[in-house]
Amino acid sequence: xxxxxxxxxxxxxxxxxxxxxxxxxxxxxxxxxxxxxxxxxxxxxxxxxxxxxxxxxxxxxxxxxxxxxxxxxxxxxxxxxxxxxxxxxxxxxxxxxxxxxxxxxxxxxxxxxxxxxxxxxxxxxxxxxxxxxxxxxxxxxxxxxxxxxxxxxxxxxxxxxxxx
Amino acid sequence: xxxxxxxxxxxxxxxxxxxxxxxxxxxxxxxxxxxxxxxxxxxxxxxxxxxxxxxxxxxxxxxxxxxxxxxxxxxxxxxxxxxxxxxxxxxxxxxxxxxxxxxxxxxxxxxxxxxxxxxxxxxxxxxxxxxxxxxxxxxxxxxxxxxxxxxxxxxxxxxxxxxxxxxxxxxxxxxxxxxxxxxxxxxxxxxxxxxxxxxxxxxxxxxxxxxxxxxxx
Numbered sequence: 020x021x022x023x024x025x026x027x028x029x030x031x032x033x034x035x036x037x038x039x040x041x042x043x044x045x046x047x048x049x050x051x052x053x054x055x056x057x058x059x060x061x062x063x064x065x066x067x068x069x070x071x072x073x074x075x076x077x078x079x080x081x082x083x084x085x086x087x088x089x090x091x092x093x094x095x096x097x098x099x100x101x102x103x104x105x106x107x108x109x110x111x112x113x114x115x116x117x118x119x120x121x122x123x124x125x126x127x128x129x130x131x132x133x134x135x136x137x138x139x140x141x142x143x144x145x146x147x148x149x150x151x152x153x154x155x156x157x158x159x160x161x162x163x164x165x166x167x168x169x170x171x172x173x174x175x176x177x178x179x180x181x182x183x
Numbered sequence: 184x185x186x187x188x189x190x191x192x193x194x195x196x197x198x199x200x201x202x203x204x205x206x207x208x209x210x211x212x213x214x215x216x217x218x219x220x221x222x223x224x225x226x227x228x229x230x231x232x233x234x235x236x237x238x239x240x241x242x243x244x245x246x247x248x249x250x251x252x253x254x255x256x257x258x259x260x261x262x263x264x265x266x267x268x269x270x271x272x273x274x275x276x277x278x279x280x281x282x283x284x285x286x287x288x289x290x291x292x293x294x295x296x297x298x299x300x301x302x303x304x305x306x307x308x309x310x311x312x313x314x315x316x317x318x319x320x321x322x323x324x325x326x327x328x329x330x331x332x333x334x335x336x337x338x339x340x341x342x343x344x345x346x347x348x349x350x351x352x353x354x355x356x357x358x359x360x361x362x363x364x365x366x367x368x369x370x371x372x373x374x375x376x377x378x379x380x381x382x383x384x385x386x387x388x389x390x391x392x393x394x395x396x397x398x399x400x
Contacts, residue, residue: 033369033370033373064377064381064384065373065377067384068373068376068377068380068381068384069345069373071322071326071380071383071384072326072330072341072345072346072376074319074322074323074326075231075323075326075327075330075346076323077226077227077230077231078230078236080222080223080226080227080230081226081236081240082222083218083222083226083240083243083244083247084215084218084219084222086240086244087218087222087243087244087247087248088214088215088218090244090247090248091214091247091248091251
């Protein structure tokens, strides 16, 4: 069984590898290491692991500029309807149905919201959905929070679009 | 405040935040400049996280498409790169989780190290230099495999910390979590890496930080 002090030192060895310890903490650790071969080996092992990561190389990156620009200019707009359906309420659902979307609505009001994603061509969104007044935050609907939402809250589901 | 055309304007001198505003305003060349500035770094992060060039290329394009779409809503409350890293890590983590849920055709999952680097050729395996590079290539393969064995958030934390030199705070913002959570992720990631790589890092192997081979070009 490891002496208590060694356990404490081991738990902080990575801080030493990072150079993240203040003067006195480092001195304390080095004092222990000077007389403890087991902990010295543990430190050396961690350093070797960390240094070995340098072997991981990235291949020369292709220049994706043109492909990115092409995609940005031609991609259809995506409508992301998520938890906002819940507070926007039935009115929003009706309005969206009016533009020909088939929506999957959560059956139970207290169930966690299921984000629904549909892809519409860009001109369609601009001329039709802008007229949906029941939804209070059109911009959120247009761009959604997919970009910045906490990952755990997102579930993507492709749904068929009818009537377009 | 914003003009849609600025004859003689040099986008190279615009800040990232200005370029986002210009992109939103439809200024030609602004988004292209943003892409040129940041695509290498985004590619590095993505490649290290997903392990093969084809998927990395797709994801990088997807990430910049999100940047483009977000331009009208973008608020420069923090550094642009902090926000960009958040978009990138979200995309990578979502992608990794989707991939791990799907049954994957073997040809799509690149075995660590094999897709983008050719098999090493051993001319004289008994020569000390030959033996050395054998061990290094093996170790490199194991390092890549060890990184790809990490769960998504641990992987991203290591990539951002170790390879991109981001601070705990920046990583916390990218991963939408606390600094404490970042430290925990890194701690677990390092333990996983250590357990996995130590068998290949015995004290008697030819690899060491001080006298290791030159990194490949």
